[in-house]
Amino acid sequence: MSEQPVSEIEKKELNVAQLNGADAEELVLEPIPEQPQDAKKIAIEERLPEEIDLADPELYFNRELSHLQFNARVLEQAMDENHPILNRLLFLCIFSSNMDEFFEIRVAGLKSQLEYSREKNGPDGMHPKKVLSLISEQAHKLVRRQYKILNDIIFPKLFDEGVKFIRRSEWSEKQSAWVKRYFRDNVLPVISPVGLDPTHPFPRLANKTFNFVVDLEGRDAFGRENGLAIVPAPSSLPRLVKLPDEVCEGGDNLVFLSSIIHAHADQLFPGMTVKGCFQFRLTRNADLEVDSDDIGVDLAGALRTELQSRHYGSSVRLEIAENCPTHIIDSLLKQFDLEQQDLYRTNGPVNLSRLMAVLELIDRSDLMYSPFSPGLPRKLASSGTIFEAIRQKDYLLMHPFESFSPVVDFLSEAAKDPKVVAIRQTLYRTGSRSPIANALVEAARNGKEVTVVIELRARFDEAENLALASRLQDAGAIVVYGVVRHKTHAKMIIIVRREDTELTRYVHLGTGNYHAGNARLYTDYSFLTADKEIGDDVHRVFQQLTGMSKELKVKKLLHAPFTLRDRLLDMIAKEAENARNGDPARIIIKVNSLTEQRLVQALYKASQAGVKIDLIIRGICTLRPGIKGVSSNIRVRSIIGRFLEHTRVYYFYNNRNPKVYLSSADGMDRNLNNRIEVAFPIQDYKLARRVKRELEYYLTDNTQSWLLQSDGSYQLSKPRKNEYRSAQRFLLGELANTNR
Structure with missing residues (x-):
């Protein structure tokens, strides 16, 4: 489907240094001064590929400074005239909130390392004291810029309105x-x-x-x-x-x-x-x-x-x-x-x-984005029950462009359905009085066997999750808190329904939290299936979470901290092998952050083998693209727009037999090694092709796409006249406001 018409204001060049007549030198987005990057880039590229140690600190950006760069890109949204003025004000607020958490957690952690003499250098080799100095230097620039935008641009424009x-x-x-x-x-x-x-x-x-x-x-x-x-x-x-x-x-x-x-x-x-x-x-x-x-x-x-x-x-x-x-x-x-x-x-x-x-x-709704009605697949809307629809085929929903209501209906119908005997679910962030929580409470009160794995340590949602746990327990649900030393971050629901003489499992798997409010603001995938093997896999994962057992083998899911990282490394290595054999090879990964060193090194090796790699990394990225002999085949982009990009997708061309996995896991050490995560395959050819098409929307975005350079800076894509492409606008036009 073609993109919706673009308004005149959206056709303006997105050169933020010149918007609103602002002083270009004062308002330019500068790269974070991590190290003398140009000199190091030349030094690396003078070596032969076989002489380059892929653990060399020069090949990695600092995690905290990359995080700060993400906040800088959020701040730049306040300068983007494609956004209505009140939304631009909200981006300033979001930047402020992001910086609060950055100081509360990341800066505080670095200071604690120094205070207790527990300094630990990351793959970039930078000492925490140096990192803190560079954070201060860049953060001060960002804060000055934030208030200049507020006072010189946002307030005057709001006054005019x-x-x-x-x-x-x-x-x-x-x-x-x-x-x-x-x-x-x-x-x-x-x-x-x-x-x-x-x-x-x-x-x-x-x-x-x-x-x-x-x-x-x-x-x-x-x-x-x-x-x-x-x-x-x-x-x-x-x-x-x-x-x-x-x-x-x-x-x-x-x-x-x-x-x-x-x-x-x-x-x-x-x-x-x-x-x-x-x-x-x-x-x-x-x-x-x-x-x-x-x-x-x-x-x-x-x-x-x-x-x-x-x-x-x-x-x-x-x-x-x-x-x-x-x-x-x-x-x-x-x-x-x-x-x-x-x-x-x-x-x-x-x-x-x-x-x-x-x-x-x-x-003043006139000063904000116009509301839209999320789309809903016609068969989901017209079937007698949601279970009848899922029994016939798998469904893939992309929020917020498509409605989150089928996920709520999935639980709400189960709570009332006399054929449903058991419900199991993981909860990371949802709210103690959310529709999801209400459905679980109702199910428990109706005599269903309800088991909920609540992650109490979900940062800044701890108190809300404690309240939710108490409410569910009062209703008669079994509540467990996951596994010691591993946060439960997987997004899973399994509903067991008695049909004739058999028990049938219905499953929801997602990339994002069970939070209806976030589903209007974050991009996430929801997958609904009655696939028997996936149902068996999810059942086994819940067995590990709620009981105690040795590792249980799963057939189709990838399961952290057991198989997910190693299978990802295997699939990357397979693409590299295909490229060395002269076969076409391609990798596309879309996650919030990429920091896990073994994953980064595997991507470097694949690039050296000739694999074409596109990484869509919203936030932190420690991989350095564009280095001759190491990462010249890797492109990294960050999409920042109206909605917070939150989908996690792992795509491998696999010699013309693509493998597509969606996941709750980012490419970070904590996700792959220290959390309970799952990645699930999209086996239906049409759905897998759809995911690939939606990835291509992001790869061709030239209005909200920031390209990571080898020196650590990000450059905003600038569309040519009449060639404006926005992934989020494509998806709104293709998926929302319609019953397909």
Whole structure:
């Protein structure tokens, strides 16, 4: 199917350095300065291929710096005029949220290595101290760029559309009076300033909380004079407030909580003179340290205890208003045991992810992407039951272009169907009150044998998963927490149904989480089948997860940490052998990240053998493409667009008999060696051909595709006039808004 018509605004050149008349030198996306790449590239290419050690650190990008590059590409979406203006604002918010997690986990981990003298170099050979220095250098550039985009582009464009973020210096008399009343009625009763002196120590500030440091002058009622005070902003207060229409001249008028508190800081310290009031935010280490070897049998109890301390880990970053005096900043850095490279001055709100609240405060759907109706295969929609449809053929759905409702219906029908005797499912992220959770609860209450493997350690979803586990147990379901030292990341459902005198297994396998909300935002595959051998395989995997047994052989699935990595290496090696024999050879891999060193080395060897390799890697990629004699046959691209790319696909040409696997696993050490994962084959010829066609859409994308260069930089594809191709737009046009 041809692509849908492209609007005029979408036909603009995507040279982000020139959008909106911005200063090109200031807004150019720079490569991360990992190492003197050009010199090393020449040194490697001067060697003969047989002289090159594929473990040479020069052949690998640093994992953390590559991660930071992904965040940089997300930030660039705020500059892309193909996106509606509110969506561009959301990309700024997403970048801010991504950077929070990057500091909470990745930077915190590097700092911990140094603190406890556990430094560990990755395949790139770079010392953690050097990595932290380069992270600081690049992150500071990205943060400055983020606020420049916000202040110079996003805010002015929103103002032109009637969405106004009004600074306190711009308040009219009516607006000032309304804000004063708001402060008196809503802020003052719940805010608790803390003056700092020997009897009032510095308050213990939780991770990412919003605070102010206030510089005071004068004597208080007890004779204390001159000093600093800390004002934590209560979490109950909205960070963004909409002014009522009666005090405005039209449009949507918004003010920041920071402006409200700043304007009335003197009322928090009666009789004192406020010399300055400056917002700041502290980021702490938020990685949980639950040691599976030391927790006995109570993982849930250990996790509940650890969650209480997550908010008070070691300090890793200080964000503060850029006009804060140096002596106050130095005092805070000392208080939090941070260095200058950990300091980030902000020209605006210290937490831009709070700007997402604008979508709840205003009704401006005209400034966002138009909604669409996900497609649904006609036979799934028209069959009497979903089981009848699946019994006749396999179904492959690609979300969000195709509806997630068949997955929910799969469980909902099973919960009510008297013929269904058992349901087993893995859950990584879903929500304790989601449609999936509700269906499992209903099934358990209806007397089905419901067994759920919940991964309690799914990062930042631990509390939600604990609540879900309790709810399912209360309903009568059997809940287990997976395997010690291995996170359960596989996405599987198996439903056992009594049909005549036999038990039939129906299976769902996916590349993404069982989360209906994410299914509208992430691209993922869902596979529904009644294939007996796949059903047997999934049954065996559940046996390993819920019981205790030696490795059980599976016939069709690839199963980490047992067979998945080695089978992938075998299939890569087979393509290399075919190429050496003069046969056509091709590999296409689409994953979120690629870091597993043996996998990278296998791809290098295949490239040396002449295999044409295309890698679609959304985020982290440690493989260096385009090196003569090593990776000249490898192309790496990253697609960043309206939807978060999340499908994992492994395609091998296999001498004209293609093998196509979809998986929950990325090409990372943790996925292939330390998690429970599955990859499942697409055996139906038409479905396999469809997956290949959809991969080609991504390989020909020239509007949202970033090409990784051998020096570590990413270049945005620039379409020629009237040759605009967007994979996500193709898929919307081909799969959505239709009953096929």
